[in-house]
Amino acid sequence: MKTKKKTTIKDIANVLGITPSAVSKALNDHPRISKETKQAVKQIAENLNYQPNHLASALRKGKSNLIGVIVPRTNSHFFSSVLENIEKILNKEGYKVIITQSNESYRKECENIDTLLFTQVDGIIASLANETINFSHFEKIKTKGIPLILYDRGDNDINVDYIGIDDFQSSHLVVDHLVNQNCKRIAHIGGFRHTRIFKNRILGFNDALAKHNLSLDKELILEGDLTLKDGRKKMKKLLSLSNPPDAVYAASDYAALGALQVMQEHNINVPNDIALVGFSNEPFTSFVKPSITTVNQNAGEIGRIAAETLIKRINQENWKPTLTKNILNSELIIRESSKKV
Amino acid sequence: MKTKKKTTIKDIANVLGITPSAVSKALNDHPRISKETKQAVKQIAENLNYQPNHLASALRKGKSNLIGVIVPRTNSHFFSSVLENIEKILNKEGYKVIITQSNESYRKECENIDTLLFTQVDGIIASLANETINFSHFEKIKTKGIPLILYDRGDNDINVDYIGIDDFQSSHLVVDHLVNQNCKRIAHIGGFRHTRIFKNRILGFNDALAKHNLSLDKELILEGDLTLKDGRKKMKKLLSLSNPPDAVYAASDYAALGALQVMQEHNINVPNDIALVGFSNEPFTSFVKPSITTVNQNAGEIGRIAAETLIKRINQENWKPTLTKNILNSELIIRESSKKV
């Protein structure tokens, strides 16, 4: 039975009759080590299948070259795309990315932070779980001096860099389009107001209505968790009103889908009777019938900027985290569900 | 400006006037340390916001308590569910889980392995990328003596524990059901044969046809990458046949959806003209019209067993990896797309 003993720098040193520190320097291309030694060391390292012990070097250097990402759910197209771009940029800079998911749970989010701090990551990029309304767990990261970047779901109170789209403005895009389609009574199936992005979508919605001189009817604005089920429930409520809406703007594609199902069950023509708009550009919005108009959040850019900002902060000596917002434009993707004929 | 210096075991020792090793033992509930000391140490640790340096303890103990998971794509409901269960079990056992995704790319998969080995994980749970047909990168894990478990997408040649469903048998479930619905000419939109699971679905399909005395028509079996686009392409091909099928069994839900779109564009009644079955029970299969019959893979069980097997292997001294398959039953979820009226 072969031994499982991993080869270390010391083994290489022994083979060549030099010291471990010479080997270390050779492997790290130290200028003072001769070409011959470097070559020999690399050769032996190769032969012995040497893999540096990251734990040891990270301990010594006080830097792990690991970046942690906290994602609410990985089964969302938006978050996977952000992730993909974060990885692309960070890998290029020599960082490895480890992902943890909160599953929208506050408790899980706290654990995620512990895992990442425990792993001694050099930086963290996170998006808040839906459940999260208290932010003290993020303070742990900040007091440790580890750079923290928030994306999509952030909060001013955390006072760090934030990258996301302009939710307020996005609601304007949606309302402008619906008004353009001759809709006069627009309802909003929104998220909980305690989440900053959903609050902004609601505020933007109200503002846009005012801009178009449409009256603001309280019973047309509903808050929920924006799941498919929630979308169904809210749509039923809207249909039961004495004066139902002629358009529905849902703050998530899943909620929009739920609403669509209910309308179809009631033989309501979408978009001619009621127009529908969702949010996030989940892939299914393009392949349901009718296809759903939605807001695209530019996931690629968000990921790229989050990663680049993090690298900047890591290299910035004595950076004191402050609220720095980086707001990107979103884009309305117009599909069948809102194009009246 | 406050200093960023992290508190160590030494700081606690200094405060209390005892040695670092006493502190270490107190924190680890060593039986020889007095109750008073333990309490005092924990109190000070709390006050100083002490977080153990995982790097140091992992280095010393030769165990990181970290488990790496490689997932082909996180934006699939099946993989997210597996992941969720892996995390649940492993967290309970005191392990932290870090996720890396291969995005179905062979190159990325190699990098993922490097990242995980670099992080000194105690074990790896992986599912192969679609692209992967050569497995030498997994040997690195094995020669290091790190336990490796494969799930869903595995290969006999890697010779480790494998957990997945019985793909051969699943095809029988599908065909039995379709035959039961009076289908006589069943087509299969399959995955590439080099991937074990897709090969087995094809073999099972053939075997089931034979069982029902249905002739095996080569032009009704197609191989592809099973994306929505691929499903569309393959369906068009099937419709162009002189004798088109009366049922389509797609080895992925996305391909099934593509096929459904094409059929609807051709005004074909699903299921009465052509019945349709997918694979994986992606959420959208339940909410498209008609809803799609599909095979549920029991993601929860797969995750649970993968995690439990890994823990077993980690604790097994001198375990020599061998091919050990754990095959679970799948379940056919019958929906509108295959229920003839």
Added chain:
DNA sequence: TATATTTGTTCCAACGTTTGAACAAAAGTA
């Protein structure tokens, strides 16, 4: 009272790597 046992702690080396200081030898300069 003498001896054995238990209890609570300190001591020290180790995990594998890195890094600045130290040093000897070789090469360059006066």
Added chain:
DNA sequence: TACTTTTGTTCAAACGTTGGAACAAATATA
């Protein structure tokens, strides 16, 4: 020849934690 500089290496300490050996004090047993 004497001195400085350069080159290539070794030395030693450090990163933070752990755990066995050693040890002294307290307690139990004869």
